[in-house]
Amino acid sequence: MYSDFVSLVRDNVRTYGDDRSFTFISEEPGRKYKEHTLGFAELDRRARALARRLEARGLRDRAVLLLYPEGLEFITAFVGCLYARVIAVPAPLPDLDAGRFGRTRRIIEDADIALILTDTAHRGTLDAWLKAAGLRSRVHCLDTQIGKDADPGDWAPPAFSPDTLAFLQYTSGSTSDPKGVMVSHGNLLCNGEEIKRRIEGSPDTVGVGWVPHYHDMGLVGQFLQPLYLGCKYVFTSPITFIKRPALWLELITRYRGTITVAPNFGYELALRRVTDRQLEGLDLSSLTVVKNGAEPVRAATLEALSERFGPVGFRPEMWMPCYGMAETTLLVTGAPLGGGPVVRDFDAEALAKDAAVPRDAPSGAPPPGTRRLVSSGRPVTLDVRIVDPETRAERPEGGVGEIWVRGGSVARGYWGSLEESRAVFGARTSADEGPYLRTGDLGFRIDGELFVTGRIKDLIIVNGRNIHAHDIEEAARAAHPAALIGAAFGIDAAIDADLDADAGAAEDDGREHVVIVQEISTRAAAGMPLDELAALIKARVARAFELPAVSVVLAARGTVRRTTSGKMQRRLTREAFLKGEITALADDLEPGVTGLRRTPA
Incomplete structure (x- = not known):
């Protein structure tokens, strides 16, 4: 129905207006929390005004760096870039106090950045750094909170297509230098539908979370997906969450959240830090989806959290372990809604030899010599294969190999890296099937379930x-x-x-x-x-x-x-x-x- 993400968002704006919104919870002095709400209609108005300012600078199809703290101003800036057909590049604010700007500078150089969008609180420090780094002559800062307002009524949608580049998602660099993944409007639409189908999302969905906006899980799963569904989303900053993990659960209770998402470590932090007293008054029964992804999912975490928070409404079937990455926009696989996690035991020695041999015990702790794995679920529509990374031959069921993915969610490649893009995004099997994305992750499939076993680069060969x-x-x-x-x-x-x-x-x-x-x-x-x-x-x-x-x-x-x-x-x-x-x-x-x-x- 839609050929671009902007058309879908504007339809949701017209349908729901300010009845759908983003709500940011900020920490105030004295451990008080303040609610800031931005309705879809007001977001649209501000984004159109910013789009006019960006268009006046002649930035169409140019990359612009977004450096913001967590909050509503980032959302306005990102949507404004989409409206202007400007390529948004979300990134974490550099450590201003320590003067650590190395990663920021690498992104500026790689994406040929000429403009940084930021807020009033950080404009001065970023300007000073640009001057000290000798970049002030070619890179400028724009404070999107102040300045002469453009008339949002003067904005007219530029021409879009599914191939129009929407943003660059710079990878985290866990095993290599960060690379800019090119995500198109078509990718956003395809992955938005993948997520919608898996979570059975609707305008009545209410999301609650804290994952940072520059992370693919945070940007796509927590900010763009509500725009896709036309639903409400409530969030706080990662720092506020880490200081007081109970706030996450309190927000789910207060706003009757139906879905939340986090890496495994976030759930472990809640397990360790939420006290018995803080459990009083919580009610998590409104949740239907609790996604766990972005890093290995631990069976022990799933079991412990279900037991600990069961008395306040948490049900094991809420769990939705999932697998995805920036190169696939976000979601690749996820557990079916309401089915809960699939946890199985496998022969550890066989896995070391790239074969998955089930050793499921009737109950209790796994027997010696076994490895307990949590399934990352099943694909929705994407084509997922397990391939021998050396021979490129497809592995049979239960055979461990590299996870390859094909479909509309797979991004266009890495910005400015044609050769690496061909190698990673243009792989073909020994039977000449493709092109596939080589994820760099190892795993296997059994009974339709995808089990991720690790990264190729993290293998230790003994x-x-x-x-x-x-x-x-x-x-x-x-x-x-x-x-x-x-x-x-x-x-x-x-x-x-x-x-x-x-x-x-x-x-x-x-x-x-x-x-x-x-x-x-x-x-x-x-x-x-x-x-x-x-x-x-x-x-x-x-x-x-x-x-x-x-x-x-x-x-x-x-x-x-x-x-x-x-x-x-x-x-x-x-x-x-x-x-x-x-x-x-x-x-x-x-x-x-x-x-x-x-x-x-």
Whole structure:
């Protein structure tokens, strides 16, 4: 019916006016919260006015950087860019206090940015940085909260097509430098329909969340999907959520939220931080969809949260584990509505050899030698294949391979990277079927369910066995209540010593070493000596995976490197370890690893 996203949004504006809205909850002094509401009709008026200002600058089909704190001003700016046929580039505000603008500058250079849209509070600091960085002559800031108002009545919709570029979604850079994914109007329409069908969304849907707007889950799932459905959405900032996770549940209760979405760590934070007293007065029974995605979904999290919040209306069938990525606009697979999660046990040794062999137990804890996995659900209409990444032959059911995706949600490629776009977005199977997107993720399908096992780049190969980093991290975390998030990676003593001339002499024993940088809570250690805790984690991991060489480094919270959206960066954590940039509270290192670390300057 629609050929562009703007036409759909404007139809919803005409149909619902300000009866549908975005509501932002801000934290005020004294732990008070303030409600700010922007109706669809007012959003449309402001977006048309901003579109006229952008058109006057001749920015059609040019990339413009959006640097905003969480709030309603970002939504106005993004929709204004859509209306003006300007390519929006959402990005996190740089750390202004610490002067960290490196990622922002890389995006400016990569996307050839000439204009930054921001709010009044951040205009001055960004201007000062641009001047200090020598960019002020070609990059300017526009404060969208002030200035001469353009007449929204003067705006006329430009010509759109499904191929018109809507925005660039810069990837988080968890395994590589950020890249700008080119998302078109056609991609937004296709993925909007994918999500609508999976969640059975309607104008009566009420979303509640806190995921940042520059993350694909936040931008598409939390901001653009309400515009697609014509429904209400209530949100707060990630910082406010982290400070007080109970607010998330209070908002669901107050606004009778029907859907919420977050990465697994958000649910774990709620489990750890929401007190029994804070549960009083909560009512989560209005929820029908609780999406969990963007990182590995833990069965233990699903089970614990269902049990903990069951007395206040949470039902296990609300869970909707899902899988997606920026390169597919967002959603690829999700559990069917009301079916709850599919959790199965598989033979760990067989998985290490790229075969999924079910070992489902009747009940209780999984038997030794098994790996418990949560299904990421099923595709709606997208074509999802499991392909051998080397031979490009399609794998049979139960065979582990790379996840390939084809369909209208798959983006156009990476901005300014034709060769890489062809390699990633233009893959063909050995039977010459395609083009497919190569996701870089490993998984398998059984009984129609997609199980994601890890990233290709996060594989640790020991004695010819493929072990996924997050499996090791799970085992380390389960070893003791003091263990928090951890990052596991492999180190080859011979290779890494050769690559780093500044490293000390390493004992080359011809083995790939597994290193775990494990954040801990010293309070939860309950007096246990930290060297004993390191030894305990080492022993548990070595025994669980039959690993001959495991090294453990215990560190404080915040040590493991993360992206701006909270996703773990194992590669950067590995580099920091080798450079001696990680301060150990205690460690238990193999001799072949000890000499590889530089001595901090």
